Every structure is written in structure tokens, then in C-alpha cells.
Amino acid sequence: MYDLITFLVLVAVGYVAGTLAEKRHYRSINEREKALLHLPAMTMRHAHYPDDKVKSAELVYGSAVISIDYFKRLLAGLRNIFGGTVKSYETLIDRARREALLRMKEMAEGATVIINVRIETAAIGKKGNKKSIGCVEAMAYGTAVTLRQ
Amino acid sequence: MRYTAREPESNVNVTSTSPIREFLVLTGGLLGIVVGIYFLLGLSVDLIVPHISIGLESKMGAPFIQSLEGKEAGSEQEHYVQGLIESLQKRCARLPYQFKVHVHKASTINALAFPGGHIVVYTGLLEKVTSENELAFVLAHEMGHYAHRDHLRGFGRAIVLMTISALLFGSESGVSNMLAHGLNVTEMSFSREQETRADEFALEVLNCAYGHVAGATDFFEKIPKELDPGKFGHYFASHPQNRRRISHLENLIRSRGLPLAGRQALPETIRQTKN
Numbered sequence: 001m002y003d004l005i006t007f008l009v010l011v012a013v014g015y016v017a018g019t020l021a022e023k024r025h026y027r028s029i030n031e032r033e034k035a036l037l038h039l040p041a042m043t044m045r046h047a048h049y050p051d052d053k054v055k056s057a058e059l060v061y062g063s064a065v066i067s068i069d070y071f072k073r074l075l076a077g078l079r080n081i082f083g084g085t086v087k088s089y090e091t092l093i094d095r096a097r098r099e100a101l102l103r104m105k106e107m108a109e110g111a112t113v114i115i116n117v118r119i120e121t122a123a124i125g126k127k128g129n130k131k132s133i134g135c136v137e138a139m140a141y142g143t144a145v146t147l148r149q
Numbered sequence: 150m151r152y153t154a155r156e157p158e159s160n161v162n163v164t165s166t167s168p169i170r171e172f173l174v175l176t177g178g179l180l181g182i183v184v185g186i187y188f189l190l191g192l193s194v195d196l197i198v199p200h201i202s203i204g205l206e207s208k209m210g211a212p213f214i215q216s217l218e219g220k221e222a223g224s225e226q227e228h229y230v231q232g233l234i235e236s237l238q239k240r241c242a243r244l245p246y247q248f249k250v251h252v253h254k255a256s257t258i259n260a261l262a263f264p265g266g267h268i269v270v271y272t273g274l275l276e277k278v279t280s281e282n283e284l285a286f287v288l289a290h291e292m293g294h295y296a297h298r299d300h301l302r303g304f305g306r307a308i309v310l311m312t313i314s315a316l317l318f319g320s321e322s323g324v325s326n327m328l329a330h331g332l333n334v335t336e337m338s339f340s341r342e343q344e345t346r347a348d349e350f351a352l353e354v355l356n357c358a359y360g361h362v363a364g365a366t367d368f369f370e371k372i373p374k375e376l377d378p379g380k381f382g383h384y385f386a387s388h389p390q391n392r393r394r395i396s397h398l399e400n401l402i403r404s405r406g407l408p409l410a411g412r413q414a415l416p417e418t419i420r421q422t423k424n
Contacts, residue, residue: 015168037154075168078175087171090163 010070018069022091029098036105041114041142053147060114060144062103065124066096067135093121096138108144117142190306197309198301203245203265206301208315210265214251227252229416230270233281234288241357242292242350262291262300264311280412282364286351289358293350299343348398352407361410362402369395 068076072088079086097119108114118141125134201209231250238248246266256273263269268291278284294300301308339347356362402409 033156037156040152040154071172072168075172075175078172078179082175082178085164087164087166088168094160094162 011074012071014070014072014074018071021069022095025095025099029095029102032102032106033098036102039105039108039111039114041101041105041117041140043117045116047113047115047145049145049147055146055148057143057145059141060104060108060111061139061141062100062105062107063137063139064096064099064103065135065137066092066099067125068092092136093138096136097121097140100138100140104140104142108142110146111144112147114142114144187306190309193309194302194306197312198298201298201301201308201312205312205315207247207265209311210263210267214263214265214267224252226270226272226275230275230284230288233285234268234292237285237289237292237354237358241354242289242296244292244295246295248292260287260291262294264301266295278368278415280364280367281415282355282359282412283367284415285358286355286365287368289351289354290347292354293347294339294343296350297343297346299339299347302343303339344394345397348394349401352398352401356407359410359413361408363409364412365402366395366398367412 068089072092075088076086079088100119101117104114104117120139120141122137122139123134124137227250230252231248234248234250238244238246248266248268251267251269252275253269253271255271257271258273258277259271260274261269268288270288274287275284278287294303304311352362352365355365401407
């Protein structure tokens with residue numbers, strides 16, 4: 001009985017806290033993306049600028065670790081039984097990758113362009129042999145190129 | 150080409166969905182499946198029980214017996230009851246079981262039929278019986294449950310799970326043990342018809358073994374009313390149809406003209422529980 005109460009409390013806390021945290025995070029992501037819109041991040045490996053115009057080219061990166069709440073994990077667990085799109089994990093991955101990109105852009109403040117951008121994702125905090133995902137880390141990295149004016 | 154910075158209009162990577170709705174749909178589906186399986190199990194008990202071989206039954210019984218073995222094992226009481234049941238089986242009740250008696254120290258006045266021919270007899274029962282005929286009737290009643298395989302049906306739905314687990318994982322597996330421990334065997338329920346059939350079986354065995362049926366109803370009648378009915382297993386006051394069973398037996402004795410004669414005494418040591 002007490003197990004059930006604990007479980008229900010965890011689900012309720014997970015749902016409320018998780019939803020609030022996600023909303024707030026998305027608001028912050030949207031604002032910062034708008035603010036950093038002037039700095040393009042591109043996946044192409046070469047930017048054809050004349051050598052004398054390039055002031056600097058350096059590695060920039062940003063990483064973010066985001067965890068999923070109890071409710072969403074439960075939902076994903078149910079999804080694991082029936083199969084299908086695990087929608088409850090979508091926002092987790094999306095938030096982690098966009099946050100990582102934003103942090104990379106923040107690191108490259110003042111640069112003209114970021115080229116050769118790559119994003120890597122890793123599941124971290126795995127519990128023993130269990131296949132459950134605790135949280136994900138997304139890492140974005142690229143080369144920030146600054147041009148002489 | 151000119152680069153114009155611009156935000157994407159929508160996020161294609163996140164499906165806009167109501168997580169609560171998804172949760173309800175998924176749990177609803179899961180519950181539906183569980184309920185469906187529960188009903189199917191109930192339906193399949195009667196289909197499966199006649200097809201369970203004695204060998205498989207012993208396999209299923211093994212996890213139960215592990216927890217019973219060692220207590221009072223090899224005692225004089227156990228030898229005596231074992232001898233009695235073997236002589237009953239040899240002479241009058243040819244059942245394809247290898248019966249094994251386990252005497253258990255408890256005040257419960259009952260005997261239980263476990264899968265695989267393991268009969269648990271509580272010392273409370275041995276203290277109460279006064280004649281060999283009386284004890285023989287109780288044992289023959291249990292054998293009657295074996296003959297009709299009521300002891301398997303008594304488990305209800307769990308027997309289906311136990312069969313599957315014994316077939317798939319064997320009797321030594323954790324799953325089988327877990328199932329066995331999860332079952333409260335003392336609460337195995339028998340239907341009115343099952344008890345009546347076992348009583349009739351026992352009456353026949355008693356008549357065959359002793360040439361008369363004295364002692365058949367002794368045990369039912371002996372139980373004092375002031376005693377806690379919960380202490381008496383499936384023979385006695387816990388059964389509301391107790392009186393009905395006595396009169397049924399008496400009717401049978403009368404209508405078939407079964408003889409009554411003197412009861413055979415029980416060795417005194419059998420009734421005493423060593424402490």
C-alpha cells in the first residue's frame with residue numbers, strides 16, 4: 001500500500017515538476033535562440049574565405065545534460081511494451097541538443113560564423129545493467145571563424 | 150548567395166501530444182490485457198487439469214515440499230500415518246500416486262493434499278482422532294481429492310501459471326518457487342461437489358479396508374462448538390455445509406446397507422505430540 005502511495009506521489013511530482021521545468025526551459029531556449037540568430041552555425045567543413053581576411057579560427061563546444069522526469073520515464077516504459085514512437089523522450093533529446101548548440105554559440109560570442117558543427121548524444125547515468133535511460137548528454141562542437149572587419 | 154538568419158516555423162522533432170492521454174491509453178491497454186489473461190486463466194483451469202501428468206505434478210509440488218521437509222520428518226507418527234495410507238492405497242484405492250506423508254507440528258486440525266502426492270497432516274489432527282478408522286477416513290478423503298484431482302483445481306488460476314512455469318523453467322527455478330510461496334495453500338478452496346465426491350470416495354475406501362464404515366462421521370461430530378472454527382480445516386465447522394455432509398454420509402450408509410462394527414484403536418504414541 002505504502003509502495004503504491006510512494007509511486008503515485010513520484011508520478012505526480014514527476015509530472016508537475018517535469019512539465020514546469022520543460023516549459024521554462026523551452027522559453028529560455030526560444031529567447032536565446034532569437035538573441036543568437038545573428039551567429040550562423042553550419043555543418044559544411046570548409047568556408048572559402050581569403051586567408052588574410054580570417055582573424056581567428058578556434059574550437060567551440062557546448063554540452064548539456066538533461067534528465068527525464070519520473071512520469072515520462074513511466075510513459076516510455078509503457079511504450080516499450082507496445083512499441084511505437086517514444087514521444088515522451090522527444091522533448092528530452094530536443095532540449096538537450098538545442099541547449100548544447102546554444103552554449104556552443106555562447107562560447108563563440110563575437111565570431112562571424114561557426115563551421116563544421118557536429119552534435120553528439122550520449123546516454124549517461126545508466127543504472128547497472130538496466131536499459132533505462134537516466135539522462136542524456138548532448139554535445140555540440142564546431143570551428144568558430146572570426147573575420148577581420 | 151546571401152545568408153538570412155531566420156527561425157524555423159515549427160519544431161519537427163517534437164510531436165505535440167497530450168502525455169496524460171497517451172498514459173491513459175497505454176495503461177488502459179495494459180490493464181485490458183491483464184484482465185483478459187485473468188479470465189482466460191479461469192477458463193483454462195478445467196481444460197488443463199485433466200492433462201497434467203503425475204510426473205509434471207510432482208515437479209510442481211517440489212517447491213512446496215521444500216518448505217515442508219525436515220520438520221518432524223521420520224517421526225513415529227509419520228511412519229504410522231505413512232503405513233496406514235500405503236495399506237489403504239494398496240488394498241482399496243489404487244491411485245497412480247506415490248504418497249508421502251509429512252507430519253507438521255501445528256494445532257490446526259486438518260490434512261492437506263499437495264501436488265505430487267504429498268499429504269500434510271497436522272499434529273492437531275492426530276491429537277483429536279480416537280480410532281484408526283477415523284484417521285483412515287480423513288486420509289481417504291484426501292486421497293479422494295487426488296483421485297478427482299481437486300487438489301489441482303483448488304489452486305484455481307494459479308495452477309495454470311504453475312503448470313506453465315514448471316514446463317518452461319523447471320521445478321527448481323526462481324519463478325516456480327516464487328509462485329509457490331505466493332500461494333497460501335491452506336486457503337485452497339474446494340467446492341461443495343468436490344467435498345461430497347471426496348467423502349463418497351472415502352466411504353468406499355473405508356468399507357473396503359475394514360469391511361465396515363464405523364468412524365466415517367466421527368470426526369465431523371466430535372468437534373466442540375465452542376472451539377474456533379477457523380482452526381478446523383476443510384472437514385469441519387469452517388464449512389457451513391458440515392451438517393449436510395454428515396447427513397449425506399449417513400444416508401449413504403443407510404441406503405447402501407453398509408455395515409458398522411467396532412473401531413480399531415490407535416496406538417497411544419500417535420496422539421501425543423512431543424514437545
